[in-house]
Amino acid sequence: MPDADIDIAVENEKDYTGSKIGMWLFLFTEMLLFGGMFLLYSVYRSIHPQDFHNGASELSIMIGTVNTIILITSSLTMAISISATQKGSRNLSTIFLALTIILGLLFLANKCFEWGDKFHHGIYPNSAELLKDSSGKVLFYGLYFVMTGLHGLHVLVGVILLSVMLILVINGKNNRKDYIKLENSGLYWHFVDIIWIFIFPLFYLIT
């Protein structure tokens, strides 16, 4: 029985509830990963409220807002793509999935501009410019770079994941009867979106 264990894997993957439980459990771990940083944020913010206020006013609300809109829209296109697959419309699903990927890339491009601008002004971890400032500011930017960086990394992973899904949708491996991979990837994408929904106000809006 050379393929015995593969059969079991296939058999299990048909159990959608089980696969989804697995995905949700994974998302819990992701939540706690970011949770550790939100914890650091809240402690340092309560120690240095003024510096965090000043730091926030130096970030571009414009770029932040645009990125928020981009990500929320991408969650919508993701959901539409899944619905389209469920209803059996492969073309529609392909288009909206591709759109989601493009929006994800747009987000990352925007992020690059934003970081690049800060680098240009000499603000990056361990930079001489930043270390001249108060320690609260150092911590604010430390958290800013780490949290948006880790989030950006998650977006990048999401884009790669969705690109794989795009192939699976185009070649019909994800279809009306079997779309659990696409749906789980969608859950991941929404999760990345939600993390941003918290990062955005904490760094850009609350001043």
Place this chain on the structure above:
Amino acid sequence: MNFLEEKGRYRGIFAWIFSTNHKRVGLLYLVSMLAVFSAGVILGLLMRLELIAPGQTIVTARAYNSLFTFHGILMIFLFVIPGLSASFGNFFLPIQIGARDVFFPRLNLLSWWLFISGAILLLVSLFTKDGPADTGWTFYVPYSIRTGTNVSLTLFAILLIGFSSILTGLNFVTTVHRLRAPGMKWFRLPLFVWSLYATGWVQILATPILGITFLLVIAERFFGIGLFDPARGGDPLLYQHLFWIYSHPAVYIMILPPMGVISEIIPTFARRTIFGYKPIVFSSLAIAIVGYLVWGHHMFTSGMSDTAKFIFSLLTFFVAIPSGIKVFNWVATLYKGSIELGTPLLYALSFIFLFSIGGLTGLVNGALATNVHIHDTYFIVAHFHYTMFGGAAFGFFGALHYWFPKMFGRMYNEKFAKLGWLILFIGFNVLFFPMFILGWQGLPRRYYDYLPQFQTGQVISTIGSWLLAAGIILIFTNLIRSIIHGEKAGKNPWGGTTLEWQIPSPPPPENFEEIPLVEHGPYDFGRKG
């Protein structure tokens, strides 16, 4: 045909390292972990040898620091944390719930690959850059940021192992939810399964905190972000908080599965159903939940408000309640049982004895006033070795003897197994009991040198370490020899009642020809048949 003989797509070693069969993955884990354990024992022996006399004996101060760092890393992150759940859990969880495999077989294999990659990277970190890390297994900042040793790679290796632990937990929780055989209701699950289920949740919910903490230390070392660096306004205490938010629940990741094994062994060897099945289940869950909220007791002398100390101390005492419930239930199960004193039961009984000592001295640590006196002394070292070695490792050896006939289809030599247990038990106590006294007298931990008045205790302890090593060698020799030369075991040598004893030994590749229908609880000895 059994799973050991099964012919897959690959030959030789590849038939193992590319197999997604849960039994093979379990054995892969078992073998890799026993290798790690042996390495950890050797490091421990070297430390004990260094401490046989004051002053420098066989290694320098710096080498001693690396010795205890890696002894801790190997034993904690690579042996007791994945320990029972990754090896015996993988092997027996699906069988005990009447399934053919875990829910995500490929993820299961991936988790072993992550584990072994982490282990290899740790090995690499010993020889690259400026030598092995010397921070202790806790990697406290700011020293872990400043030291020139190879901390970053070490942390990354542990990250990989942590990720493998998360995947195992996630897999087990999903498996228990989705793959129970028909009729296997929640309260018909064997207690080992319950303990793995509780452990799985802790692995899922606690390990990511360690991940982000270590990531931040790595980032700190590479980019100088400043979040944990007091020179830049960061707070090293926050590191300690984050570290223990994971590492205290991790203590329960280590101890819950052994507790589950004890709950299996005792009914089987007392020929009685377990006393208080549900209280044991709920105490496992209670330990998992309350275990989350007590991390501050590692930091009583680090600087915390008195209110925080009071609350953490109180909660620490609460954890003793479910642990106590289990101990009483095990003892009550033995009462009026028809006891057969097999080797697994000897391990179970010594688990209860040693873990009780470890647990009760834990309360000494958890009380605020005494904690100040014994913090960072050998008393702590003795305490956690009584829980981790006396508890978790004795549980592990118990499981090894209990399930050995099932895994390999052969019996070990009972006389040598008992002798091995006796030497291990005596060696363990001679090794660690003097440390309680040394610590109470004020000997601080983690130094390669000490004042001459402590030498008597240190020498006794070192002699104990040789006894312990002799016991381990005897146990391993007996088991390895028995894989080939042991007598055929038959499918149910102990007269156990859980599902793994209803199938041939070693189990066939898919465990059950037909998925069984479960009609009664796990320890129904009245039924017999």
